[in-house]
Amino acid sequence: AQKVTQAQTEISVVEKEDVTLDCVYETRDTTYYLFWYKQPPSGELVFLIRRNSFDEQNEISGRYSWNFQKSTSSFNFTITASQVVDSAVYFCALSEAFNNNDMRFGAGTRLTVKP
């Protein structure tokens, strides 16, 4: 069965620090999709990124970057020069669309950025 592990339950940083949120996944499928979502204190779920298993290129979007490494089954998320508005719970998710037809979320990492 697929599994997503976000080992960091809570992280606290001071504004302008860089922070990396870890995500390790487990799947037997060769075709799968990985996602990151942000859940700010207001409660909505905001899509950040989707990556398929055949695309190992790292991605940068402004202060956000993602490091996908199939060799270690990890899809880590880094925020550079963190800001107070980055404070949220961040979820990593895995979908195995071709076998199990399922979507699994990690337990989430609560990031607090202090001024």
Added chain:
Amino acid sequence: DTAVSQTPKYLVTQMGNDKSIKCEQNLGHDTMYWYKQDSKKFLKIMFSYNNKELIINETVPNRFSPKSPDKAHLNLHINSLELGDSAVYFCASSQDNSGRIYTDTQYFGPGTRLTVL
């Protein structure tokens, strides 16, 4: 315009009641979902609905039933509410029109916080 909307945002009710949560998406997506987020923030898929095919997570009690009057709507009806049903329920949608689900990005509604007293 809101892409995925849910009503109500908050729902407080007594044990044993029947209630519904409505979800509408204006993205033209083919697949819709319901998720439950418990007090520990854990998100779990409950249902997915694509082209009139309903896929149910086996752990969901049959007191929960999704109803889709058309492609843009997937409402969640809950019978005989229990204390353990208290949670935030999220509706989501994705393009996924190839017969396979979970491949495209899911866009979530704002959530409905259900409190059962």
